[in-house]
Amino acid sequence: MAGTATSIGSIPRRPAPRARSGALNWVHLRFFNGAHNVVFTLAIAWALVLVVPDVLRWAVLDAVWTGPGSACRTAAGACWAIVAEKYRLILFGTYPYEEHWRATIAMAIIIALAIVSAFERFWSYALFAAWVAVLGVAMTLMFGGVFGLASVGTHQWGGLPLTLLIFIGTVVGGLPLAVLLALGRRSELPVVKALCVGVIEITRGVPLITVLFMASLMLPLFMPEGVTIDKLLRAQLGMIIFFAAYAAEIVRGGLQAIPFGQTEAANAIGLNYWQRTRRIILPQALRIVIPPLMNDIIRAFKNTTFVSIVGLFDVLGATSAAIQDPEWVLFAPEAYLFIFALYFVFCFTMSKYSESVERKLAAGRNF
Protein backbone atom coordinates (compact mmCIF):
# COMPACT_ATOMS: atom_id res chain seq x y z
CA MET A 1 0.00 0.00 0.00
CA ALA A 2 1.38 3.38 -0.89
CA GLY A 3 1.61 5.80 1.98
CA THR A 4 1.43 9.56 2.14
CA ALA A 5 3.30 11.91 4.42
CA THR A 6 2.29 15.30 5.77
CA SER A 7 4.79 17.71 7.16
CA ILE A 8 4.21 18.65 10.78
CA GLY A 9 2.11 21.77 11.24
CA SER A 10 0.54 21.74 7.80
CA ILE A 11 -2.93 21.03 9.22
CA PRO A 12 -4.00 24.18 11.10
CA ARG A 13 -5.25 23.93 14.71
CA ARG A 14 -8.88 25.00 15.06
CA PRO A 15 -10.90 25.97 18.15
CA ALA A 16 -13.38 23.36 19.42
CA PRO A 17 -16.97 23.83 18.22
CA ARG A 18 -19.03 26.01 20.56
CA ALA A 19 -21.86 24.51 22.58
CA ARG A 20 -25.21 26.31 22.25
CA SER A 21 -25.97 28.46 25.25
CA GLY A 22 -28.55 30.92 26.57
CA ALA A 23 -31.45 30.70 29.03
CA LEU A 24 -34.02 29.67 26.45
CA ASN A 25 -31.80 26.88 25.21
CA TRP A 26 -31.24 25.72 28.80
CA VAL A 27 -35.00 25.60 29.47
CA HIS A 28 -35.52 23.72 26.25
CA LEU A 29 -32.80 21.18 27.04
CA ARG A 30 -33.82 20.58 30.64
CA PHE A 31 -37.63 20.74 30.47
CA PHE A 32 -38.95 20.33 26.95
CA ASN A 33 -36.41 18.09 25.34
CA GLY A 34 -38.58 15.46 23.65
CA ALA A 35 -42.18 14.32 24.11
CA HIS A 36 -41.85 12.36 27.36
CA ASN A 37 -39.90 15.21 28.95
CA VAL A 38 -42.69 17.64 28.04
CA VAL A 39 -45.26 15.30 29.64
CA PHE A 40 -43.21 15.01 32.84
CA THR A 41 -42.67 18.76 33.05
CA LEU A 42 -46.39 19.50 32.65
CA ALA A 43 -47.47 16.78 35.08
CA ILE A 44 -45.09 17.97 37.77
CA ALA A 45 -46.05 21.60 37.22
CA TRP A 46 -49.73 20.67 37.61
CA ALA A 47 -49.02 18.77 40.85
CA LEU A 48 -47.15 21.77 42.22
CA VAL A 49 -50.05 24.08 41.38
CA LEU A 50 -52.36 21.76 43.31
CA VAL A 51 -50.17 21.35 46.39
CA VAL A 52 -48.09 24.47 46.91
CA PRO A 53 -50.89 26.99 47.67
CA ASP A 54 -52.43 24.71 50.32
CA VAL A 55 -49.10 24.05 51.96
CA LEU A 56 -48.25 27.72 51.89
CA ARG A 57 -51.62 28.68 53.42
CA TRP A 58 -51.23 26.10 56.21
CA ALA A 59 -47.56 26.67 56.96
CA VAL A 60 -47.32 30.43 56.60
CA LEU A 61 -50.46 32.46 55.91
CA ASP A 62 -52.86 30.88 58.43
CA ALA A 63 -50.15 29.82 60.88
CA VAL A 64 -50.05 30.90 64.51
CA TRP A 65 -46.55 32.00 65.49
CA THR A 66 -46.92 32.93 69.15
CA GLY A 67 -49.42 32.78 71.97
CA PRO A 68 -51.06 30.12 74.12
CA GLY A 69 -52.34 26.73 72.97
CA SER A 70 -55.89 28.04 72.92
CA ALA A 71 -55.00 30.48 70.13
CA CYS A 72 -53.92 27.52 67.99
CA ARG A 73 -57.18 25.61 68.45
CA THR A 74 -59.19 28.21 66.57
CA ALA A 75 -56.64 28.72 63.79
CA ALA A 76 -56.78 26.94 60.43
CA GLY A 77 -53.03 26.87 59.91
CA ALA A 78 -49.96 25.42 61.58
CA CYS A 79 -49.29 26.02 65.24
CA TRP A 80 -45.67 27.17 65.30
CA ALA A 81 -46.40 28.67 68.69
CA ILE A 82 -45.61 25.28 70.17
CA VAL A 83 -42.02 25.71 69.06
CA ALA A 84 -41.85 29.24 70.43
CA GLU A 85 -43.31 27.98 73.70
CA LYS A 86 -41.37 24.74 74.08
CA TYR A 87 -38.06 25.35 72.29
CA ARG A 88 -36.07 25.45 75.52
CA LEU A 89 -37.42 22.07 76.54
CA ILE A 90 -36.91 20.66 73.02
CA LEU A 91 -33.34 21.93 72.72
CA PHE A 92 -32.16 21.26 76.26
CA GLY A 93 -34.43 18.50 77.62
CA THR A 94 -34.14 18.07 81.36
CA TYR A 95 -31.02 20.23 81.70
CA PRO A 96 -31.73 22.74 84.52
CA TYR A 97 -33.49 25.78 83.05
CA GLU A 98 -31.29 28.45 84.61
CA GLU A 99 -28.14 26.63 83.43
CA HIS A 100 -29.15 26.49 79.75
CA TRP A 101 -26.55 29.13 78.90
CA ARG A 102 -23.83 26.61 79.76
CA ALA A 103 -25.21 24.01 77.39
CA THR A 104 -25.61 26.71 74.74
CA ILE A 105 -21.97 27.73 74.96
CA ALA A 106 -20.86 24.09 74.95
CA MET A 107 -22.90 23.48 71.80
CA ALA A 108 -21.76 26.68 70.11
CA ILE A 109 -18.04 26.03 70.53
CA ILE A 110 -18.43 22.43 69.33
CA ILE A 111 -20.33 23.49 66.22
CA ALA A 112 -17.88 26.33 65.56
CA LEU A 113 -14.90 23.99 65.73
CA ALA A 114 -16.70 21.42 63.56
CA ILE A 115 -17.10 24.12 60.91
CA VAL A 116 -13.42 25.06 61.16
CA SER A 117 -12.47 21.38 60.91
CA ALA A 118 -14.23 21.10 57.57
CA PHE A 119 -11.50 23.13 55.89
CA GLU A 120 -8.48 21.11 54.84
CA ARG A 121 -6.11 24.03 55.39
CA PHE A 122 -6.73 23.78 59.15
CA TRP A 123 -5.95 20.05 59.34
CA SER A 124 -3.01 19.76 61.69
CA TYR A 125 -2.02 18.64 65.15
CA ALA A 126 -3.11 22.08 66.36
CA LEU A 127 -6.67 21.27 65.28
CA PHE A 128 -6.46 18.00 67.17
CA ALA A 129 -5.33 19.92 70.24
CA ALA A 130 -8.18 22.38 69.70
CA TRP A 131 -10.68 19.51 69.73
CA VAL A 132 -9.27 18.16 72.98
CA ALA A 133 -9.49 21.63 74.50
CA VAL A 134 -13.00 22.39 73.20
CA LEU A 135 -14.39 19.03 74.30
CA GLY A 136 -12.75 19.57 77.69
CA VAL A 137 -14.34 23.00 78.06
CA ALA A 138 -17.71 21.70 76.80
CA MET A 139 -17.69 18.81 79.25
CA THR A 140 -16.70 21.12 82.10
CA LEU A 141 -19.58 23.45 81.22
CA MET A 142 -22.03 20.56 81.01
CA PHE A 143 -20.91 18.86 84.23
CA GLY A 144 -20.18 21.95 86.29
CA GLY A 145 -19.15 21.42 89.91
CA VAL A 146 -16.08 23.62 89.42
CA PHE A 147 -15.47 27.37 89.11
CA GLY A 148 -18.68 28.03 91.00
CA LEU A 149 -20.85 26.26 88.40
CA ALA A 150 -23.65 24.16 89.82
CA SER A 151 -23.09 20.45 89.32
CA VAL A 152 -25.34 18.84 86.68
CA GLY A 153 -25.32 15.04 86.50
CA THR A 154 -25.59 13.26 83.17
CA HIS A 155 -29.08 12.04 84.14
CA GLN A 156 -30.17 15.66 83.71
CA TRP A 157 -28.51 16.16 80.33
CA GLY A 158 -30.74 16.29 77.32
CA GLY A 159 -31.73 17.84 74.02
CA LEU A 160 -29.38 19.00 71.30
CA PRO A 161 -26.22 19.15 73.48
CA LEU A 162 -26.76 15.50 74.38
CA THR A 163 -27.34 14.59 70.73
CA LEU A 164 -24.19 16.41 69.65
CA LEU A 165 -22.03 14.99 72.44
CA ILE A 166 -23.16 11.42 71.76
CA PHE A 167 -22.62 11.93 68.03
CA ILE A 168 -19.13 13.35 68.47
CA GLY A 169 -18.26 10.70 71.03
CA THR A 170 -19.43 8.03 68.62
CA VAL A 171 -17.33 9.31 65.74
CA VAL A 172 -14.26 10.25 67.78
CA GLY A 173 -14.26 6.94 69.63
CA GLY A 174 -15.63 4.85 66.78
CA LEU A 175 -13.32 5.78 63.91
CA PRO A 176 -10.05 4.76 65.61
CA LEU A 177 -11.74 1.59 66.85
CA ALA A 178 -13.00 0.91 63.32
CA VAL A 179 -9.46 1.26 61.93
CA LEU A 180 -8.10 -1.10 64.58
CA LEU A 181 -10.86 -3.64 63.93
CA ALA A 182 -10.25 -3.47 60.18
CA LEU A 183 -6.50 -3.93 60.63
CA GLY A 184 -7.11 -6.71 63.13
CA ARG A 185 -9.40 -8.52 60.75
CA ARG A 186 -6.55 -8.63 58.22
CA SER A 187 -4.01 -9.67 60.85
CA GLU A 188 -2.01 -12.85 60.49
CA LEU A 189 -2.26 -13.41 64.25
CA PRO A 190 -5.19 -15.84 64.67
CA VAL A 191 -6.31 -14.61 68.10
CA VAL A 192 -6.39 -10.95 67.04
CA LYS A 193 -8.17 -11.85 63.83
CA ALA A 194 -10.79 -14.02 65.55
CA LEU A 195 -11.47 -11.34 68.15
CA CYS A 196 -11.97 -8.63 65.53
CA VAL A 197 -14.12 -10.81 63.27
CA GLY A 198 -16.18 -11.74 66.34
CA VAL A 199 -16.78 -8.16 67.44
CA ILE A 200 -17.62 -7.01 63.92
CA GLU A 201 -19.92 -9.87 62.99
CA ILE A 202 -21.78 -10.07 66.30
CA THR A 203 -22.35 -6.33 66.39
CA ARG A 204 -23.46 -6.20 62.78
CA GLY A 205 -25.71 -9.18 63.40
CA VAL A 206 -27.97 -7.42 65.90
CA PRO A 207 -30.05 -4.21 65.82
CA LEU A 208 -28.70 -1.07 67.46
CA ILE A 209 -31.52 -1.23 70.01
CA THR A 210 -30.23 -4.58 71.25
CA VAL A 211 -26.71 -3.24 71.53
CA LEU A 212 -28.00 -0.30 73.56
CA PHE A 213 -30.07 -2.57 75.83
CA MET A 214 -27.05 -4.81 76.28
CA ALA A 215 -24.85 -1.85 77.16
CA SER A 216 -27.48 -0.34 79.40
CA LEU A 217 -28.88 -3.38 81.23
CA MET A 218 -26.38 -6.21 80.86
CA LEU A 219 -23.09 -4.36 81.26
CA PRO A 220 -23.72 -3.52 84.96
CA LEU A 221 -24.27 -7.23 85.65
CA PHE A 222 -20.72 -7.99 84.53
CA MET A 223 -19.23 -5.27 86.66
CA PRO A 224 -17.72 -6.04 90.05
CA GLU A 225 -20.00 -5.17 92.93
CA GLY A 226 -20.01 -1.51 93.83
CA VAL A 227 -18.72 -0.41 90.43
CA THR A 228 -21.29 1.46 88.41
CA ILE A 229 -20.89 3.04 85.03
CA ASP A 230 -22.78 6.15 84.15
CA LYS A 231 -25.88 5.47 82.02
CA LEU A 232 -24.80 7.97 79.38
CA LEU A 233 -21.35 6.40 79.20
CA ARG A 234 -22.89 2.96 78.78
CA ALA A 235 -25.07 4.14 75.91
CA GLN A 236 -22.06 5.92 74.44
CA LEU A 237 -20.01 2.70 74.50
CA GLY A 238 -22.84 0.87 72.76
CA MET A 239 -23.03 3.57 70.06
CA ILE A 240 -19.25 3.49 69.57
CA ILE A 241 -19.07 -0.27 69.10
CA PHE A 242 -22.05 -0.29 66.75
CA PHE A 243 -20.60 2.51 64.62
CA ALA A 244 -17.12 0.95 64.64
CA ALA A 245 -18.35 -2.45 63.48
CA TYR A 246 -19.90 -0.97 60.34
CA ALA A 247 -17.13 1.54 59.69
CA ALA A 248 -14.53 -1.23 60.12
CA GLU A 249 -15.92 -3.04 57.10
CA ILE A 250 -15.75 0.16 55.06
CA VAL A 251 -12.16 0.75 56.14
CA ARG A 252 -11.34 -2.87 55.31
CA GLY A 253 -12.66 -2.27 51.80
CA GLY A 254 -10.24 0.65 51.51
CA LEU A 255 -7.35 -1.45 52.80
CA GLN A 256 -8.10 -4.13 50.24
CA ALA A 257 -8.05 -1.59 47.45
CA ILE A 258 -4.40 -0.71 48.09
CA PRO A 259 -2.15 -2.74 45.76
CA PHE A 260 0.11 -5.23 47.53
CA GLY A 261 3.07 -3.59 45.81
CA GLN A 262 2.72 -0.69 48.27
CA THR A 263 3.29 -3.04 51.19
CA GLU A 264 6.21 -4.66 49.41
CA ALA A 265 7.82 -1.33 48.57
CA ALA A 266 7.42 -0.22 52.20
CA ASN A 267 8.95 -3.51 53.36
CA ALA A 268 11.80 -3.15 50.91
CA ILE A 269 12.84 0.21 52.35
CA GLY A 270 12.78 -1.31 55.83
CA LEU A 271 9.55 0.07 57.35
CA ASN A 272 8.02 -2.06 60.09
CA TYR A 273 4.30 -2.94 60.35
CA TRP A 274 3.14 0.20 62.17
CA GLN A 275 5.34 2.52 60.13
CA ARG A 276 4.02 1.22 56.84
CA THR A 277 0.44 1.03 58.08
CA ARG A 278 0.46 4.59 59.38
CA ARG A 279 2.46 6.25 56.61
CA ILE A 280 1.69 4.22 53.50
CA ILE A 281 -1.41 2.07 53.76
CA LEU A 282 -3.88 3.99 55.94
CA PRO A 283 -3.48 7.42 54.32
CA GLN A 284 -4.34 5.90 50.95
CA ALA A 285 -7.06 3.56 52.22
CA LEU A 286 -8.88 6.22 54.26
CA ARG A 287 -8.77 8.66 51.37
CA ILE A 288 -10.61 6.14 49.21
CA VAL A 289 -13.32 5.45 51.79
CA ILE A 290 -14.12 9.03 52.81
CA PRO A 291 -17.43 9.09 50.87
CA PRO A 292 -18.86 5.85 52.33
CA LEU A 293 -17.51 6.77 55.77
CA MET A 294 -19.31 10.12 55.60
CA ASN A 295 -22.45 8.16 54.83
CA ASP A 296 -21.95 6.13 58.01
CA ILE A 297 -21.17 9.27 60.00
CA ILE A 298 -24.44 10.83 58.88
CA ARG A 299 -26.22 7.65 59.90
CA ALA A 300 -24.50 7.82 63.29
CA PHE A 301 -25.98 11.29 63.76
CA LYS A 302 -29.48 9.98 63.15
CA ASN A 303 -28.83 6.87 65.24
CA THR A 304 -28.39 9.09 68.31
CA THR A 305 -32.21 9.14 68.46
CA PHE A 306 -32.09 5.51 69.64
CA VAL A 307 -30.71 6.51 73.04
CA SER A 308 -34.18 7.61 74.08
CA ILE A 309 -35.14 3.95 74.50
CA VAL A 310 -32.66 3.59 77.34
CA GLY A 311 -34.07 6.68 79.00
CA LEU A 312 -31.83 9.43 77.69
CA PHE A 313 -33.54 12.54 76.38
CA ASP A 314 -31.80 13.40 73.13
CA VAL A 315 -33.36 16.16 71.06
CA LEU A 316 -36.07 13.86 69.67
CA GLY A 317 -36.76 12.32 73.08
CA ALA A 318 -36.98 15.80 74.60
CA THR A 319 -39.48 16.78 71.90
CA SER A 320 -41.64 13.76 72.67
CA ALA A 321 -41.56 14.76 76.32
CA ALA A 322 -42.37 18.40 75.51
CA ILE A 323 -45.56 17.54 73.63
CA GLN A 324 -46.99 15.60 76.58
CA ASP A 325 -48.27 18.93 77.88
CA PRO A 326 -52.12 18.64 77.56
CA GLU A 327 -52.38 22.23 76.38
CA TRP A 328 -50.18 21.49 73.36
CA VAL A 329 -50.62 17.77 72.76
CA LEU A 330 -52.70 18.41 69.62
CA PHE A 331 -49.83 20.20 67.92
CA ALA A 332 -47.24 17.44 68.02
CA PRO A 333 -46.85 17.38 64.19
CA GLU A 334 -45.57 20.95 64.19
CA ALA A 335 -43.04 20.14 66.91
CA TYR A 336 -41.89 17.10 64.97
CA LEU A 337 -41.64 19.17 61.77
CA PHE A 338 -39.33 21.53 63.63
CA ILE A 339 -37.16 18.59 64.71
CA PHE A 340 -37.30 17.23 61.18
CA ALA A 341 -35.93 20.54 59.91
CA LEU A 342 -33.23 20.52 62.59
CA TYR A 343 -32.03 17.02 61.65
CA PHE A 344 -32.23 17.90 57.98
CA VAL A 345 -29.99 20.95 58.40
CA PHE A 346 -27.32 18.89 60.16
CA CYS A 347 -27.46 15.88 57.85
CA PHE A 348 -27.78 17.86 54.63
CA THR A 349 -24.79 19.99 55.62
CA MET A 350 -22.72 16.88 56.22
CA SER A 351 -23.92 15.34 52.99
CA LYS A 352 -23.00 18.43 50.96
CA TYR A 353 -19.64 18.53 52.70
CA SER A 354 -19.01 14.90 51.83
CA GLU A 355 -19.83 15.71 48.21
CA SER A 356 -17.30 18.54 48.14
CA VAL A 357 -14.63 16.30 49.65
CA GLU A 358 -15.39 13.68 47.01
CA ARG A 359 -15.04 16.25 44.24
CA LYS A 360 -11.75 17.46 45.66
CA LEU A 361 -10.42 13.91 45.85
CA ALA A 362 -11.47 13.19 42.30
CA ALA A 363 -9.75 16.32 40.99
CA GLY A 364 -6.66 16.37 43.16
CA ARG A 365 -3.21 14.97 43.08
CA ASN A 366 -3.50 12.55 40.21
CA PHE A 367 -4.26 9.74 42.57
Place this chain on the structure above:
Amino acid sequence: MSREPETSQPMIELREVNKWFGDFHVLRDINLTVRRGERVVVCGPSGSGKSTMIRCINRLEAHQEGTIIVDGTELTDDLRRIEAVRREVGMVFQSFNLFPHMTVIENLVLGPTLVQRMSARDAEEQAMALLARVKIPEQSRKFPGQLSGGQQQRVAIARALMMKPKVMLFDEPTSALDPEMISEVLDAMVELAADGMTMMVVTHEMGFARQVANLMVFMDDGEIIETAAPDAFFASPRSERTKLFLSQILSH
Protein backbone atom coordinates in the same frame (compact mmCIF):
# COMPACT_ATOMS: atom_id res chain seq x y z
CA MET B 1 34.60 -8.57 32.26
CA SER B 2 35.42 -11.72 34.10
CA ARG B 3 34.90 -12.84 37.66
CA GLU B 4 37.82 -12.03 39.81
CA PRO B 5 38.46 -14.33 42.74
CA GLU B 6 37.84 -12.60 46.03
CA THR B 7 38.82 -13.89 49.40
CA SER B 8 36.37 -11.86 51.48
CA GLN B 9 32.92 -13.06 52.42
CA PRO B 10 30.37 -13.02 49.58
CA MET B 11 27.63 -10.38 49.49
CA ILE B 12 24.83 -12.80 48.73
CA GLU B 13 24.93 -16.54 49.07
CA LEU B 14 22.16 -18.95 48.12
CA ARG B 15 22.71 -22.60 48.98
CA GLU B 16 20.35 -25.39 47.97
CA VAL B 17 17.38 -23.00 48.07
CA ASN B 18 13.99 -24.55 47.41
CA LYS B 19 10.58 -22.93 47.34
CA TRP B 20 7.07 -24.02 46.52
CA PHE B 21 3.91 -22.04 45.72
CA GLY B 22 1.38 -24.56 46.98
CA ASP B 23 2.42 -27.75 45.22
CA PHE B 24 4.28 -25.92 42.49
CA HIS B 25 8.04 -26.27 42.91
CA VAL B 26 9.09 -22.77 41.87
CA LEU B 27 12.76 -22.77 42.96
CA ARG B 28 14.78 -25.98 42.77
CA ASP B 29 18.18 -26.39 44.43
CA ILE B 30 19.31 -22.85 43.70
CA ASN B 31 23.01 -22.26 44.32
CA LEU B 32 24.44 -18.84 43.60
CA THR B 33 27.12 -16.62 45.06
CA VAL B 34 27.30 -12.90 44.41
CA ARG B 35 30.50 -11.17 45.46
CA ARG B 36 30.95 -7.58 46.52
CA GLY B 37 30.80 -5.19 43.57
CA GLU B 38 29.58 -7.88 41.22
CA ARG B 39 26.79 -7.29 38.71
CA VAL B 40 24.65 -10.33 38.06
CA VAL B 41 22.04 -10.37 35.31
CA VAL B 42 19.38 -13.05 35.60
CA CYS B 43 17.43 -14.00 32.50
CA GLY B 44 15.14 -16.77 31.42
CA PRO B 45 11.63 -17.38 30.10
CA SER B 46 8.66 -16.06 32.08
CA GLY B 47 7.67 -18.32 34.94
CA SER B 48 11.21 -19.61 35.31
CA GLY B 49 11.46 -18.37 38.92
CA LYS B 50 13.91 -15.50 38.39
CA SER B 51 11.71 -12.86 40.06
CA THR B 52 10.89 -15.24 42.90
CA MET B 53 14.59 -15.86 43.43
CA ILE B 54 15.54 -12.23 43.81
CA ARG B 55 12.45 -11.54 45.92
CA CYS B 56 13.72 -14.21 48.34
CA ILE B 57 16.90 -12.19 48.84
CA ASN B 58 15.08 -9.45 50.77
CA ARG B 59 12.44 -11.84 52.04
CA LEU B 60 9.50 -10.48 50.06
CA GLU B 61 9.11 -14.22 49.51
CA ALA B 62 10.14 -16.79 52.12
CA HIS B 63 12.13 -19.81 50.96
CA GLN B 64 11.27 -23.14 52.52
CA GLU B 65 14.54 -25.05 52.27
CA GLY B 66 18.18 -24.10 51.99
CA THR B 67 20.17 -21.12 53.15
CA ILE B 68 20.22 -17.49 52.05
CA ILE B 69 22.93 -15.31 53.57
CA VAL B 70 23.06 -11.59 52.79
CA ASP B 71 26.15 -9.73 53.96
CA GLY B 72 26.73 -12.28 56.70
CA THR B 73 23.13 -12.34 57.97
CA GLU B 74 21.17 -15.51 57.38
CA LEU B 75 17.52 -14.98 56.50
CA THR B 76 15.14 -16.79 58.84
CA ASP B 77 11.69 -16.01 60.22
CA ASP B 78 13.36 -13.72 62.74
CA LEU B 79 11.91 -10.28 62.00
CA ARG B 80 15.01 -8.47 63.26
CA ARG B 81 17.19 -10.32 60.79
CA ILE B 82 14.75 -9.63 57.97
CA GLU B 83 14.72 -5.93 58.82
CA ALA B 84 18.52 -5.91 59.07
CA VAL B 85 18.81 -7.43 55.59
CA ARG B 86 16.23 -5.06 54.15
CA ARG B 87 18.26 -2.11 55.42
CA GLU B 88 21.22 -3.35 53.35
CA VAL B 89 19.27 -4.28 50.22
CA GLY B 90 17.55 -1.82 47.91
CA MET B 91 14.88 -3.00 45.52
CA VAL B 92 13.39 -1.64 42.32
CA PHE B 93 10.13 -3.15 41.09
CA GLN B 94 8.65 -3.65 37.65
CA SER B 95 5.63 -1.52 38.56
CA PHE B 96 7.67 1.20 40.38
CA ASN B 97 5.50 0.99 43.54
CA LEU B 98 6.05 4.62 44.42
CA PHE B 99 3.80 5.94 47.18
CA PRO B 100 1.19 7.90 45.19
CA HIS B 101 0.02 10.06 48.11
CA MET B 102 3.48 11.54 48.65
CA THR B 103 5.56 13.86 46.54
CA VAL B 104 8.77 12.60 44.97
CA ILE B 105 10.89 14.10 47.72
CA GLU B 106 8.59 12.68 50.41
CA ASN B 107 8.92 9.25 48.83
CA LEU B 108 12.68 9.56 49.13
CA VAL B 109 13.04 10.92 52.65
CA LEU B 110 10.50 8.59 54.28
CA GLY B 111 12.79 5.58 54.70
CA PRO B 112 15.90 7.32 56.05
CA THR B 113 13.95 9.53 58.46
CA LEU B 114 11.84 6.67 59.84
CA VAL B 115 14.24 3.75 59.72
CA GLN B 116 17.62 5.41 60.14
CA ARG B 117 16.42 8.39 62.20
CA MET B 118 18.14 10.75 59.81
CA SER B 119 17.21 14.43 60.26
CA ALA B 120 14.70 15.73 57.72
CA ARG B 121 17.20 18.29 56.49
CA ASP B 122 19.99 15.80 55.86
CA ALA B 123 17.56 13.44 54.19
CA GLU B 124 16.29 16.14 51.84
CA GLU B 125 19.82 17.14 50.95
CA GLN B 126 20.68 13.55 50.14
CA ALA B 127 17.43 13.15 48.21
CA MET B 128 18.15 16.16 46.02
CA ALA B 129 21.63 14.85 45.31
CA LEU B 130 20.23 11.49 44.25
CA LEU B 131 17.51 13.08 42.11
CA ALA B 132 20.23 15.07 40.39
CA ARG B 133 22.11 11.84 39.83
CA VAL B 134 19.10 10.24 38.08
CA LYS B 135 18.62 13.57 36.25
CA ILE B 136 15.18 14.64 37.56
CA PRO B 137 15.93 17.20 40.32
CA GLU B 138 13.23 19.51 38.92
CA GLN B 139 10.49 16.93 39.62
CA SER B 140 11.06 16.77 43.38
CA ARG B 141 7.82 18.48 44.43
CA LYS B 142 5.55 16.61 42.03
CA PHE B 143 3.44 13.58 42.78
CA PRO B 144 4.35 10.27 41.13
CA GLY B 145 1.15 10.32 39.07
CA GLN B 146 2.37 13.47 37.34
CA LEU B 147 5.55 11.80 36.05
CA SER B 148 6.22 9.57 33.05
CA GLY B 149 6.98 5.90 33.62
CA GLY B 150 10.67 6.39 33.01
CA GLN B 151 10.78 9.26 35.50
CA GLN B 152 8.87 7.22 38.06
CA GLN B 153 11.29 4.33 37.78
CA ARG B 154 14.24 6.68 38.22
CA VAL B 155 12.56 8.04 41.37
CA ALA B 156 12.19 4.44 42.53
CA ILE B 157 15.91 3.87 41.98
CA ALA B 158 16.73 7.03 43.92
CA ARG B 159 14.35 5.96 46.70
CA ALA B 160 16.13 2.62 47.05
CA LEU B 161 19.53 4.36 47.05
CA MET B 162 18.44 6.64 49.89
CA MET B 163 19.00 3.79 52.34
CA LYS B 164 22.64 3.55 51.19
CA PRO B 165 22.21 -0.12 50.36
CA LYS B 166 25.10 -2.50 49.79
CA VAL B 167 23.13 -4.41 47.19
CA MET B 168 20.53 -3.32 44.66
CA LEU B 169 17.95 -5.76 43.33
CA PHE B 170 16.12 -4.95 40.11
CA ASP B 171 13.03 -6.97 39.25
CA GLU B 172 12.37 -6.38 35.53
CA PRO B 173 12.81 -2.61 35.95
CA THR B 174 12.06 -1.74 32.33
CA SER B 175 9.30 -4.23 31.49
CA ALA B 176 6.44 -1.86 32.31
CA LEU B 177 7.92 1.08 30.40
CA ASP B 178 7.08 2.53 27.01
CA PRO B 179 9.96 1.74 24.64
CA GLU B 180 11.22 5.31 24.39
CA MET B 181 11.69 5.46 28.16
CA ILE B 182 13.73 2.31 28.63
CA SER B 183 17.10 3.84 27.89
CA GLU B 184 16.80 6.62 30.49
CA VAL B 185 16.30 3.99 33.19
CA LEU B 186 19.06 1.74 31.88
CA ASP B 187 21.42 4.74 31.76
CA ALA B 188 20.83 5.33 35.46
CA MET B 189 21.55 1.66 36.14
CA VAL B 190 24.72 1.68 34.05
CA GLU B 191 25.94 4.67 36.01
CA LEU B 192 25.18 2.87 39.25
CA ALA B 193 27.16 -0.15 38.04
CA ALA B 194 30.08 2.11 37.14
CA ASP B 195 30.11 3.34 40.75
CA GLY B 196 30.76 -0.21 41.91
CA MET B 197 27.33 -1.09 43.33
CA THR B 198 26.63 -4.78 43.83
CA MET B 199 23.62 -5.46 41.62
CA MET B 200 21.30 -8.29 40.77
CA VAL B 201 19.11 -7.54 37.79
CA VAL B 202 16.29 -9.58 36.34
CA THR B 203 15.91 -8.28 32.80
CA HIS B 204 15.56 -9.14 29.13
CA GLU B 205 17.66 -6.15 28.08
CA MET B 206 20.60 -8.08 26.67
CA GLY B 207 22.41 -4.95 25.50
CA PHE B 208 22.47 -3.77 29.09
CA ALA B 209 23.61 -7.22 30.22
CA ARG B 210 26.54 -7.22 27.79
CA GLN B 211 27.52 -3.75 28.93
CA VAL B 212 27.50 -4.15 32.71
CA ALA B 213 27.23 -7.79 33.79
CA ASN B 214 30.09 -9.74 35.37
CA LEU B 215 27.97 -12.81 35.48
CA MET B 216 25.00 -14.06 33.47
CA VAL B 217 22.54 -16.45 35.08
CA PHE B 218 20.06 -18.32 32.93
CA MET B 219 17.05 -19.87 34.66
CA ASP B 220 14.34 -22.14 33.37
CA ASP B 221 11.61 -24.05 35.15
CA GLY B 222 12.85 -23.10 38.64
CA GLU B 223 16.45 -24.12 38.08
CA ILE B 224 19.65 -22.30 37.32
CA ILE B 225 20.61 -23.87 34.00
CA GLU B 226 23.75 -21.97 33.27
CA THR B 227 26.01 -19.32 34.76
CA ALA B 228 28.77 -17.75 32.71
CA ALA B 229 30.67 -14.57 32.02
CA PRO B 230 28.71 -12.51 29.47
CA ASP B 231 31.22 -12.98 26.61
CA ALA B 232 31.05 -16.74 26.88
CA PHE B 233 27.33 -16.70 27.64
CA PHE B 234 26.38 -14.89 24.45
CA ALA B 235 29.10 -16.35 22.20
CA SER B 236 28.89 -19.99 23.17
CA PRO B 237 26.05 -20.96 25.48
CA ARG B 238 26.48 -24.48 26.75
CA SER B 239 22.95 -25.73 27.20
CA GLU B 240 20.37 -26.20 24.47
CA ARG B 241 17.75 -24.34 26.44
CA THR B 242 20.00 -21.30 26.76
CA LYS B 243 20.67 -21.39 23.04
CA LEU B 244 16.98 -21.57 22.27
CA PHE B 245 16.16 -18.72 24.67
CA LEU B 246 18.91 -16.48 23.30
CA SER B 247 17.90 -17.18 19.74
CA GLN B 248 14.33 -16.20 20.59
CA ILE B 249 15.10 -12.92 22.31
CA LEU B 250 18.00 -11.85 20.10
CA SER B 251 16.36 -12.66 16.77
CA HIS B 252 14.59 -9.31 16.51
